[in-house]
Amino acid sequence: MSYVLLAMGLLFALTAANAYAPRRSPVLLAASFFVGWLTIELAPHVLVAWAAATALLAAFGGLDGWAGWTGLVLAVLGIAGVAATLAASRRxxxxxxxxxxxxxxxxxxxxxxxxxxxxxxxxxxxxxxxxxxxxxxxxxxxxxxxxxxxxxxxxxxxxxxxxxxxxxxxxxxxxxxxxxxxxxxxxxxxxxxxxxxxxxxxxxxxxxxxxxxxxxxxxxxxxxxxxxxxxxxxxxxxxxxxxxxxxxxxxxxxxxxxxxxxxxxxxxxxxxxxxxxxxxxxxxxFFEPGTFPRPFGTTRLMERMVVKQPFAENQETYAKAxxxxxxxxxxxxxxxxxxxxxxxxxxxxxxxxxxxxxxxxxxxxxxxxxxxxxxxxxxxxxxxxxxxxxxxxxxxxxxxxxxxxxxxxxxxxxxxxxxxxxxxx
The missing domain is CATH 3.40.50.1820 (Alpha/Beta hydrolase fold, catalytic domain)
Structure with a gap:
């Protein structure tokens, strides 16, 4: 049970960290957004669920050994991180x-x-x-x-x-x-x-x-x-x-x-x-670089699915959009x-x-x-x-x-x- 608490605490800490600093790499972008979105906007519900799960595991032997105590620390850090996102919403x-x-x-x-x-x-x-x-x-x-x-x-x-x-x-x-x-x-x-x-x-x-x-x-x-x-x-x-x-x-x-x-x-x-x-x-x-290294019009989404024209030869089209x-x-x-x-x-x-x-x-x-x-x-x-x-x-x-x-x-x-x-x- 202690290793279950350790795994859960690690998951809580990583989830809270992602909510604070979401990943923007192409591989993790979608998953990072979805998990961060749910965590931040449902923060009160997440806090209640996480606290209840942590208390339950601790009560049923989760603190037997170093793994359980490490998991508890990580879980508390994760809960504190989500609480911080909730505090930010109060502004x-x-x-x-x-x-x-x-x-x-x-x-x-x-x-x-x-x-x-x-x-x-x-x-x-x-x-x-x-x-x-x-x-x-x-x-x-x-x-x-x-x-x-x-x-x-x-x-x-x-x-x-x-x-x-x-x-x-x-x-x-x-x-x-x-x-x-x-x-x-x-x-x-x-x-x-x-x-x-x-x-x-x-x-x-x-x-x-x-x-x-x-x-x-x-x-x-x-x-x-x-x-x-x-x-x-x-x-x-x-x-x-x-x-x-x-x-x-x-x-x-x-x-x-x-x-x-x-x-x-x-x-x-x-x-x-x-x-x-x-x-x-x-x-x-869509046609000028900003926070992305290339204009958003150069993405596969825009060139193949939405505008359906190559950006390089049709920059005026992307400007008009x-x-x-x-x-x-x-x-x-x-x-x-x-x-x-x-x-x-x-x-x-x-x-x-x-x-x-x-x-x-x-x-x-x-x-x-x-x-x-x-x-x-x-x-x-x-x-x-x-x-x-x-x-x-x-x-x-x-x-x-x-x-x-x-x-x-x-x-x-x-x-x-x-x-x-x-x-x-």
Whole structure:
């Protein structure tokens, strides 16, 4: 039993070390991310399970001999390491404050994220009380192509009869996997409780789809929204967009390429502008080296599955697929969110994008780098996720209030200047 405790203690210590410093080598990248992701974002559950397992082995003879005591020390070190990641997540509110997010917006009237979801994460798959979900609404149909979305909105109508602000959610999955049923659920549920109409949108995936078909599909949704929003109680003139990972890249592309004819074949005259963007841990530059030794466009994923063109001979194509190519003064407001321990897309990529966008854009560009967070941190309804979701809701609600007042944000803190109006819901 002592050697079992030794093996378990070693596993705990290595797992905690990986959560603190994830491996970025090609061989270990996927496994390191997956294990670190679960360890960090489910830290309270991991701590309880590890402590219970350690105590159980110790009680049944695990401390007989040097191996058991060594295992106990390693297990305690591992538990302490995971506890440190949990402590880092407690700085989420400080990070959001420093970013400029208006956390004080309606501090008394805004519901907090439900504690039960933090204790039992799968509860986020169930619509929250007061939220109505309409699934598999077809927003684009051409021949055999049928693209669908799910609508999240309050169960009742607004008391004042006004239309609700809309939010488009784009799932991630490296442009090749993913589905509307899997991502964005904690955010969409919370936004619906706060009076928003959320649209979780599917789009064609590679390798069947070739870039820019992914973006074209999402542009079709924006055009569809302008025509059909009122059927779901939403304002066709107010739509924000959010998404994570590949969805973060596509969020930025949707926001920055409004009305670009190349991405709207056959519906060039449709208005595809959005009023705000919140990309989570996205990729923003395919054609310039950054934290990687080579441009991301040179990867097998991009050359063979997504863009399907050799990078060397088609660098302009990869530039056109990069949000940094479309930075402009009239860009909509951005709230960029990334994790400091993201092993798939390092945070420096987000920092570089934010710096360039701030140099050009006349709208607010907020950036929150979540300390200790891995890629995909918001999939689980953790403490960090709950606070980030609340911050995003306050930010987008501030933008909507300015829209109702006929004003356009000009500086990052302007979203906090209209606190006197009633909340959206």
């Amino acid at each position: 989420t509110v400080v990070t959001l404050h420093d970013s400029g997010a208006p956390l004080e917006l309606d501090p008394e009237g805004a519901p907090r994220y439900p504690l039960g979801h933090l204790i039992v994460p799968p509860l986020c798959l169930v619509p929250r009380k007061g939220v109505r979900v309409e699934r598999n609404v077809v927003y684009r149909q051409e021949g055999r192509l049928r693209l669908k979305l799910d609508v999240f909105r309050p169960a009742g109508e607004r008391a004042d009869g006004e239309l609700r602000p809309g939010l488009m959610q784009i799932h991630g999955g490296a442009w090749v996997i993913g589905d509307k049923r899997e991502q964005g659920l904690p955010l969409l549920n919370h936004m619906a409780v706060q009076g928003w109409a959320g649209f979780n949108v599917n789009y064609r995936l590679s390798p069947r789809a070739t870039w820019p078909e992914h973006l074209i599909d999402l542009k079709h949704f924006v055009a569809w929204y302008k025509e059909h929003a009122e059927e779901y109680g939403a304002d066709p003139d107010f739509l924000c967009v959010t998404g994570g990972s590949a969805g973060g890249h596509l969020t930025a592309m949707v926001a920055l390429t409004a009305n670009v004819p190349e991405f709207q074949p056959g519906f060039e005259d449709a208005d595809t502008t959005v009023q705000g963007a919140v990309p989570f841990y996205g990729f923003y530059n 990069s949000p940094v190519t479309y930075l402009r003064e009239d860009a909509p407001p951005f709230f960029v969110i990334h994790g400091s321990r993201d092993s798939l897309i390092p945070a420096v990529e987000a920092r570089r994008f934010v710096e360039r966008l701030r140099e050009v854009s006349g709208s607010p560009v907020l950036y929150a780098e979540m300390q200790g967070a891995q890629h995909g941190f918001d999939v689980f309804p953790s403490y960090r996720t709950a606070r980030v979701i609340e911050g995003v809701e306050r930010y987008l609600t501030g933008l909507h209030r300015q829209y109702r007042q006929g004003r356009t944000p000009e500086v990052p803190d302007e979203v906090t200047r209209s606190l006197g109006e009633p909340s959206v819901g």
